[in-house]
Amino acid sequence: MSVYMTKWCELAKQNINNRPNVGGRLGGKIVIVTGAAQGFGKGIAEELYREGASVVIADMNLPLAEEVAKNLGERAAAIAVNVADDESVAEMVGKTVETFGGIDLLVANAGVVRSGPLATFEKKDMDFVTSINYTGLFLCCKYASIIMQAQHEAAPDRLFDIVTISSKSGLEGSNKNFAYAGSKFGGIGLVQSFALELCEYGIKVNAICPGNYLDGPLWSDPERGLFVQYLNAGKVPGAKTVEDVRRFYEAKVPMNRGCLPLDVARAVMYCVEQEYETGQAIPVTGGQVMLN
Ligand SMILES: NC(=O)c1ccc[n+]([C@@H]2O[C@H](COP(=O)([O-])OP(=O)(O)OC[C@H]3O[C@@H](n4cnc5c(N)ncnc54)[C@H](O)[C@@H]3O)[C@@H](O)[C@H]2O)c1
Structure with a gap:
């Protein structure tokens, strides 16, 4: 582990009981939402903020992320990140700990789509989607969980959460949209595997599978x-x-x-409040996709 990461872990441990005294379903929790400058991520961040969380608006588009954070208020901060870049994700996690003191919930929402027929789809587009939706998810979970594991050492009874925003296309195939669907199916494989590994540290890992926004x-x-x-x-x-x-x-x-951001935010809050579930992929699709 880098010296920086060791320092951020120590800082998170020292601050484990230092959370703002705010009401709401997520009162006092420190949350990162990736891809929160617009779309689902922005809406989720707004709902979680309203429920008392301190929220990091983490996005590639820093000017837009700063606007979102400013409109939310003093418990929000914008941090620039490229989720496909190892160093950038480690820094996002470090800056979050330096700004708010720890991480209680990661909402791994940043994602992209490139679609087209198999015969003409180019490898660079496959690599682009995979690097953000799949490898980027691994990086965000990796660095957030390092901090959460340190926090677990300081407070073994506390629970922490990782919630990834997958898609209904993570549960069933999507015509001429295989790069996206494959990355989202793969993301659920990561979620199930991380859930098994991280249980012993009090970290739950779940996916939400929204319908079309x-x-x-x-x-x-x-x-x-x-x-x-x-x-x-x-x-x-x-x-x-x-x-x-x-x-x-x-x-x-x-x-x-x-599907609306509030529908997804409610599912995120369910994952946090539900203390007896991990490794699930929860559809939020108005009945369009049903689990077997
Ligand atoms: N929109 C839908 O209908 C829908 C349906 C199901 C699931 N989803 C999923 O929800 C998530 C959000 O989708 P959306 O439609 O709101 O997206 P969007 O395109 O509106 O917003 C995505 C945000 O992510 C940011 N981003 C993109 N690449 C990034 C990177 N490498 N690092 C950091 N930030 C990056 C963008 O700047 C943008 O602010 C995605 O994971 C998507 O797959 C979307």
Whole structure:
């Protein structure tokens, strides 16, 4: 372990009983949300903040992350990170400990999508998705769990959490979207394995598998969003407008709407509050995907 990491572990141990006295379901907990400058991550961070957590908005896009943190208030801080970079993730964890004193919950949310047919899909796109959604997940879990293990030494009865944001495409295949689906299936393999290894340190590890966030930027961005892309590509038969494409995707959901950050945040809080479960992949899909 690097000298820096040893120092951050010591600092986290010293601060184990030093948490802000705030009410709420997550009152006083120190949380990192990766990819929190926009989309699901931003919404999750906002909900957890509202429930009393101190929140690190960790993202590649530092200016946007700073704006999110500023709008939240004094228990929020922005930290720049590239989750695919070993050193950068170690620094994110270190800066979190230096800023707030420890880590009680990691929400590993940062993720990307590149889709296309198998015959023309390029290796660089496969590598890009894998490096962020799969290897990046490993790095975030690795460094956060080092701090949590140190905290466990100082407070053996305390529980800590890692919650990864997978996808419904982590539970069933996704047509012409295999790089993404594969990375998300793989992420669940990591979650189950880390859960087994980290149990003895009081660290629970679970995944949330959301349905499509149809109101989020990935789908709804007027220029680059998936609705516009699918309309232009003629992916939805008979669709003439963005609204037609949207209704097509809504109709796939028994509960007839897209997934919202609050739906995902509730599942994150369930994972934290539930003291007798680990290694699970929990669908939050309005009934679109059901576990066997
Ligand atoms: N949007 C959906 O419909 C949907 C559905 C299911 C699961 N998910 C999952 O939810 C998570 C968030 O998705 P979203 O749609 O909100 O994404 P988004 O594209 O709106 O936001 C992703 C954020 O992650 C950041 N990011 C990207 N690469 C990064 C890196 N290497 N290091 C640090 N930050 C990085 C971006 O700057 C951005 O702020 C992803 O893991 C995604 O797979 C999304």
